[in-house]
Structures are given as C-alpha cells and as structure tokens.
Amino acid sequence: MKKVCLLAVCFVFLFQAVAFAETKIGVFDAKKVMQDCLYGKDVRAKLDAKFGARGEQLKKEREALEKLKVQIESKAFDEKTMQDKIVEIRRRSRDWTEDFQVYQKSIQRDQNQLGKPVLQKLEKVVMEFCTANKFSIAFDKNTPGLAFIADGLDISADIIKELDKMKKSGK
Template sequence: MKKVFFLSVILTLLLSVSAFAQGKVGVVSLQYVIVNCDYGKAMAEKMKAKFEPMQKNIEKDATELKKLESELKNQDIALKLEAKQDKQREYRRKVRDHQDSVVAFRQKIQAESQKEQQPILERVQKVINEYGKAKGYEMILESSGGVLYAGDGIDITDAIVTELNKLKKAGK
C-alpha cells in the first residue's frame, strides 16, 4: 500500500513539473489548409473539370424524374389501371437507377478526392514539421481533433498555407 501511495506521489510531482515546462504549442486546421493552399485549389479545379459533366447528367436525370412524376399525377385519372401500373413501375425503376447513379457518383468523388489529397497531405506534413522546428514549437495539433479553445497567437494555419504556396511556386 505504501508503494502505491509513494508511486502516485512521484507521478503527481512529475506531471506537475512537466505542466510548468515552457513549450510552444500551435494549432492548424488541415481542412482550411487543403482548401486554401495553391495545391488544394489546383486539385479542386481538376476535380470540378472531371466531375462537372457527371453532375450535370445527374441533375438532368433528376429533372426528367420530376417531369415523369408530374405526368403520372396529371394522367392518373385518364389512364387505365394496367397502363397506370406500368408507368408507376417505370417511374420507380428510374428513381432507383437515379439513386444508384447518385451513390456511385458520390463514391467516385470521395475516392478521387482521397487519392488527390494524399500527396497534398504529405506536403502539408512536411511543411508543418519544418515550420515547427524552425519556429521552436514543441507540439502542433490539428484544430478539429478535440481542441476546444486556442488563443489567437497559437493558430498557425495561415502561416502553413503561406509556406505551402511558397513550395508550389518553387515547383516542388
């Protein structure tokens, strides 16, 4: 029992001493960095060019579905039961096809986005490491990873974006 008490006292003392150690801590928003750095902007343009035609097709299909639904409602009284059921089946099939297309589209975007972000994240990590060493930071945290408060001077996100943009302009 005395050993447990003795160990807990030592542990408490060690933790309190480390709490008073002077260390510089920074906070970075990776999402903000990716969206606002030149690499991220180039990726966004590439993604837009690649997926905009697919997006327009999906929107076109949605418009056609609304038109078909409207026709079904307007012709509801005039159609015979069998013709009405055929149109309803056709409409449900088209709705399922559209939903499948939307899901596939979102999955393609997500997969491509992850593939495109990987080299950017590697550059970001490199820049953060170099920036942290150069500026004397003990620790740099990601702001959405549980940081509930960060003072104004602790957020270095804009500085990281600036460093990344310098790296892109240098052609690296």
C-alpha cells in the same frame, strides 16, 4: 517534516511554471488548408474537369425526377398513366441512386489518389514550420477531443502560405 513537504510542493509548482512557459501550441485546420492552398486548388480543378459534366448530368436527372414526382402527386394523369409513371419514377430513381453512388465513389477514389501527395507535403510543411517557429505541439482543429481553441493559436493561414511557397518553387 512540514517544511520539507512545503518545499517539495513549491519546487513542483516552480518547475511546472517553467515547463508551461516553454510550451508553444499551434492549431491548424487541415481541411481548410487543403481547400485553400494552391495544391488543393489544383486537385479541385482536376476533379471538376473530370467529374463536372457528369455531376451536372446527375443534377438534371434529379430535377427531372422531382418534376415527375410533383406531377404524380398532383394526380395530373389518368389511372393507367399514373401507374406507368409510378413504375417509371421508381425505376429512374433506382437507376439515379446507383449512378450517383458510382459517381461519388469515383470522386472519392480520385480525390484520395490526387490528395495523398498533397497530404504528404502538408505533413512536411507543418513539421518544418513548427520546428522553425519553436512550436512544441500542433493539432489539427478537427481532431476529436479538442473542445476549445483560443484565438491566436490557429496557424492555418501560415501553413497555407508555406505550402504555396513550396508550390511556386516547383517542389
């Protein structure tokens, strides 16, 4: 009976070693891939062209609010003017916050709309790359639960190259 149990344990370890030898795991950073590939750069350029001027305008308004806040804190005004400035900064801050939220939502909406086809291409490229290179599993590096990734497993650069090839070929 002991020999049978020992033999069974040996077979289990033997088969586990074979199974692990055939498993090839890859990890990629989807965020980095999206930022660094040509498709992602096109999306970024379109977003910058559409929202860049508005972003600069909001930044200048924020800086003006900060200057006004510093003036109020330094008590550079008489009491009547001080109260008017406090009311003004509250109003302008509220308006800026509302404008900024609308701006962020617009960027997010357009980013999702422009990024959706790129994500579909990314998914296709990852599947083709992993199949061609005999990867058993590929994880996004930002997936919750991945606590450690050994050097050499990151295939992000390879995925970027494949996406760039796809872009250059006009697909």
